[in-house]
Amino acid sequence: MPSLDFTLTRAKDGNVVTSEDYRGQVVVLEFGYTHCPDVCPTTLSNLTSALSQLGDKAKDVRVLFVTVDPDRDTLDLLNRYGAAFSPQIDGLRGTESQLEYLAHRYRVAYSVSPSKDPKEYQVMHSSIIFVFDRGGRIKLLSANPDNVNDLAHDLGQLVEEPKD
Numbered sequence: 001m002p003s004l005d006f007t008l009t010r011a012k013d014g015n016v017v018t019s020e021d022y023r024g025q026v027v028v029l030e031f032g033y034t035h036c037p038d039v040c041p042t043t044l045s046n047l048t049s050a051l052s053q054l055g056d057k058a059k060d061v062r063v064l065f066v067t068v069d070p071d072r073d074t075l076d077l078l079n080r081y082g083a084a085f086s087p088q089i090d091g092l093r094g095t096e097s098q099l100e101y102l103a104h105r106y107r108v109a110y111s112v113s114p115s116k117d118p119k120e121y122q123v124m125h126s127s128i129i130f131v132f133d134r135g136g137r138i139k140l141l142s143a144n145p146d147n148v149n150d151l152a153h154d155l156g157q158l159v160e161e162p163k164d
Contacts, residue, residue, distance in 0.1 A: 070099065
């Protein structure tokens, strides 16, 4: 798997950020969308619980929640969504080409079928999380991040690795 590499807009402050802005931190990368009824909020809740188990070590972990539905997920909405879970979560939004690049880079499938009728608006995305060490190297892939204790253990191990 490739190292962490992206250029996107951070919801918290509207700044364009790159993977370099997160060097020195353990990074969890998740693709999703704020209107997701199940997988996204469950995954973010599990990550938040894992972070709380880390105590002070959590300050060295950043969760990057990349929207696959940028037409509906405004920066304000992304910011509020992430903040509802944890201050460690940065909502990120990109242009169509930025999102396509990132999804292709990590082999993430997604599709959006817009509709004026909210019941007909459909979004599909892979439900995998990617965990990178402080140097941006991939260390863990998880298609089922439901075990909070395992997540906390793995994140804690990465936080304790020596900084590059």
